[in-house]
Amino acid sequence: MTTNYDVVITGAGTAGSMAAAALANKGLKVALLDRQPKEKIGVKICGDATSGEHFKRIQDITKVDPPKGDEVIQKVAGAWLYSPDREVKLELVEEGGTGIIIDRFKLGMRILDNAIDFGAELFDESMVKEPIITDDYVTGIKYRGKDKNIHEMTGKVIIDASGIIGVLRTKLNPNKTFMDLELAPKDVCNCYREIRDVEPEIESPEFIRLIFDQDVAKGGYIWEFPRGPHSMNAGLGVMRINKMNPHKQFDVFIEQRKELYENSKLVHGGAWRVPLRRPQDNLVWNGFMLIGDSGTQVKPTDGGGIGISVNAAAMASKTIVSALENDNVSMDGLWDYNVQFMRSIAPINAPLAIMKDFVIPLPSSILNEIFHKEILTGDDLLYGNASGNISSGFMVNLVRAWRGKRILGTLFKFRGILKQMDRARTLYENFPDNSEDFQPWRSEIMNIYGD
Ligand SMILES: Cc1cc2nc3c(=O)[nH]c(=O)nc-3n(C[C@H](O)[C@H](O)[C@H](O)COP(=O)(O)OP(=O)(O)OC[C@H]3O[C@@H](n4cnc5c(N)ncnc54)[C@H](O)[C@@H]3O)c2cc1C
Known part of the structure; x- marks a missing residue:
């Protein structure tokens, strides 16, 4: 001993x-x-x-x-977010960003x-x-x-x-x-990731890329994080509940991105899981x-x-x-x-878990609509992900609601989600000072998250 x-x-x-x-x-x-x-x-x-x-x-x-x-x-200057059909690219640039x-x-x-x-x-x-x-x-x-x-x-x-x-x-x-x-299987993301040296010069390596293609990465996203002009950290995550094999799905993606990965050299590859x-x-x-x-x-x-x-x-x-x-x-x-x-x-992360549960079952068609009609702007996303507080202002913005009229049902549901996120944030900000008051706090948390 x-x-x-x-x-x-x-x-x-x-x-x-x-x-x-x-x-x-x-x-x-x-x-x-x-x-x-x-x-x-x-x-x-x-x-x-x-x-x-x-x-x-x-x-x-x-x-x-x-x-x-x-x-x-x-160094990372910003992010390019792609609609599932790759037709829309949102550029997110945070002033004074410190990403690496x-x-x-x-x-x-x-x-x-x-x-x-x-x-x-x-x-x-x-x-x-x-x-x-x-x-x-x-x-x-x-x-x-x-x-x-x-x-x-x-x-x-x-x-x-x-x-x-x-x-x-x-x-x-x-x-x-x-x-x-x-x-829960809905809270585990199964990932596969490779580091590849690529022949063509990567355009603007200071931008990371996220692609929300639900047909390839169901419930998750595909990422490409450049490591300089000729090396890429690329991978994807699929939520365990969707029972997809992330390695196989990654091969599908690589096949779609021949222009970059043809003749590339695999430096490292492997799978692991992340709790979401x-x-x-x-x-x-x-x-x-x-x-x-x-x-x-x-x-x-x-x-x-x-x-x-x-x-x-x-x-x-x-x-x-x-x-x-x-x-x-x-x-x-x-x-x-x-x-x-x-x-x-936790007041940032825990509300975002509610948003994640709402977003992951959305099909590519709805995500395409959100991107194409600019229902969420780059600023909404940047601020929302950093603070856990997605601006609810956009829900009352008639212009945007009108733009999204084809998915009005989804947008209305989202309004309920925003309220739940606010409730969760307040609870975490008021986390009890001592263990005696923990049980009532936890009961409220369970009510929100439905455990
Ligand atoms: C595919 C993927 C992509 C990610 N991308 C990012 C990203 O870009 N940016 C970011 O910020 N985060 C990212 N993350 C999350 C990030 O890696 C982790 O959240 C973070 O590193 C915290 O890790 P940890 O130290 O808690 O666990 P780990 O890094 O997993 O370390 C756990 C350690 O415990 C050891 N261990 C496990 N079991 C035992 C045992 N029984 N006995 C002894 N030792 C044991 C393991 O060997 C390991 O060294 C990603 C995760 C995954 C899976």
């Missing part, structure tokens, strides 16, 4: 490594476990799009520099190395199996180590940062933790926390989770430092992390 860690973290992705760095630089004794060998940690199937601002915001807590040097592959395409492996490795330099102990090739629970506290983990034997490790706080698998979360009693064991829903209703239990994809802390409309996960890691670390100082790692002692996350990031 290895004992006496202050914090044991399962998973050395962006969430786990950033938490390890933030906690170790505060002098805490941190163990960080990952099933991968060290040289493969940070290899993740991902669009690799983020913003340095997410990292700058938390730098004073984490002491980890934002993406820099050759970790930044391409990163070399995720290099960035992941540096965060991990920072954590190790600050004193965190890495246990690579270590497959975490289950939590150890003592008197309703998570007090440790069981894992299969490099030597293939099962070991136990204890800590005062145990973090599940194992990504969408949520290896510890899914082995706890949900009636006690108020965390979901499984994600509201955050877990509760992120803490006695001696236990969720960060990153295990806490479903991803923006439901675009699958962006890198920036959110590192911010969640910083919030969780701040709470752990105080909880250990106060010698109270109970659910109440760790509650402040819930409050920080639920009142800052």
Whole structure:
């Protein structure tokens, strides 16, 4: 039995490594476990799009520099959004935009190395199996180590940062933790992604491309994120409920885009999943926390989770430092992390989950109408995705309603969705100060989301 860690973290992705760095630089004794060998940690199937601002915001807590040097592959000036029929292209340009395409492996490795330099102990090739629970506290983990034997490790706080698998979360009693064991098939996006070197020069590589073709990527979208003039990070996501094979669908897309991909060279390809829903209703239990994809802390409309996960890691670390100082790692002692996350990031993400549920069943014909008739403008989308607040002004804008007369039924339904989004936002902004008031809050959340 290895004992006496202050914090044991399962998973050395962006969430786990950033938490390890933030906690170790505060002098805490941190163990960080990952099933991968060290040289493969940070290899993740991902669009690799983020913003340095997410990292700058938390730098004073984490002491980890934002993406820099050759970790930044391409600066992003904006996005091109294509209608399903590809006939309409909306250009979204955010003034002073800070988007970047990163070399995720290099960035992941540096965060991990920072954590190790600050004193965190890495246990690579270590497959975490289950939590150890003592008197309703998570007090440790069981894992299969490099030597293939099962070991136990204890800590005062145990973090599940194992990504969408949520290896510890899914082995706890949900009636006690108020965390979901499984994600609904409508909330899981199955993705396939390739990095390809291409022969033709990519036009305007500073623009990322999103194509909303529901025949190819049902419930999701196709992305092309240029990595300079001759390299593309391209992929697509399909909602699990639609039972499509994302790899096969990607091949369909590649066939449609021969002008770019003919004679291209495959650099890396693979499939993975991203959770697209509201955050877990509760992120803490006695001696236990969720960060990153295990806490479903991803923006439901675009699958962006890198920036959110590192911010969640910083919030969780701040709470752990105080909880250990106060010698109270109970659910109440760790509650402040819930409050920080639920009142800052969740009021953006959680309403967007309602919008996602409304949009994903829409067929290409309706999406084409929305694009062709400019029922939603680029500004609506840019502001809405950043704030979680889609301007309801457009619903009373008669001109736009008239433009969309062929899909008036859908637009009326959307008005109801906007109201629900407002209700959800208000609830998250008023997330309870303590666990005693959590149940009434959760009942209202369940009413909205229909669980
Ligand atoms: C296809 C795709 C595209 C995406 N594109 C973007 C994008 O462009 N921009 C963006 O911001 N976000 C994107 N995301 C989301 C983003 O990758 C994640 O939200 C973010 O990186 C947070 O990850 P994490 O650290 O929580 O989990 P992960 O990065 O999944 O890390 C989890 C770690 O836990 C380890 N692990 C798992 N199980 C065990 C176990 N039992 N024992 C030990 N270790 C274990 C894994 O090896 C891994 O290292 C994308 C996701 C996918 C799937």
